[in-house]
Amino acid sequence: MGHDLRELFAKERDRKAYVMKKGHEKRFLSKLDEKLPKQEIKKKSNSFFWIRIAAAAVILFGTAIYFFSGGTKESLKTDTQIVEKNSLEKQLRTVSLGDLSPDLKKIESYYVTNINLELSELDFTGENKAIVDSYMERLGELDKEYSRLNVELNEIGPNDDTINALIQNLQLRLQLLHKLKTKLNQLKSSKNEQESSNII
Numbered sequence: 001m002g003h004d005l006r007e008l009f010a011k012e013r014d015r016k017a018y019v020m021k022k023g024h025e026k027r028f029l030s031k032l033d034e035k036l037p038k039q040e041i042k043k044k045s046n047s048f049f050w051i052r053i054a055a056a057a058v059i060l061f062g063t064a065i066y067f068f069s070g071g072t073k074e075s076l077k078t079d080t081q082i083v084e085k086n087s088l089e090k091q092l093r094t095v096s097l098g099d100l101s102p103d104l105k106k107i108e109s110y111y112v113t114n115i116n117l118e119l120s121e122l123d124f125t126g127e128n129k130a131i132v133d134s135y136m137e138r139l140g141e142l143d144k145e146y147s148r149l150n151v152e153l154n155e156i157g158p159n160d161d162t163i164n165a166l167i168q169n170l171q172l173r174l175q176l177l178h179k180l181k182t183k184l185n186q187l188k189s190s191k192n193e194q195e196s197s198n199i200i
Helices: 005-015 024-035 038-076 088-093 102-121 129-156 160-199
Strands: none
Touching: 102 160, 129 160
């Protein structure tokens, strides 16, 4: 009585030829579409839509940062000499004001950042070149004095007089740039007034 079921099914398949009715595949797909929830498909495509938007925003943001950072570097390049703290070699060998304490580092970086910001915002034209050059000459003198004070700081060591002189030097440079900016604005406004009076 022990029959092998596999053999029975194989014989059954051989005896009967199964043929699918016409349109079976279309009916199956239509029933499948009815049973599957359509919302899941929309949610998946919706999530991909937002992912694509986020990726595009990240790419645009990165590109904007790249171009704006490149543009600011080019706008800082001028014919006049920008005041620098020290050359790279000297910085590696010497101690500066910012190396003494975190508070002094904050003070130094505050003034150096503001000095560079003021320099970058100056409007250089042919008409104000003489004034700008005279102020830049004074800034150059202050920069040399700052370098001399840094040498003194390294040779003698930190003391209150040297530290105060370094801070005052930075303050003077920033004040000088504020005066230059005010002077340039005054010249610009007086020029505009003259032009408007000539028009009238």
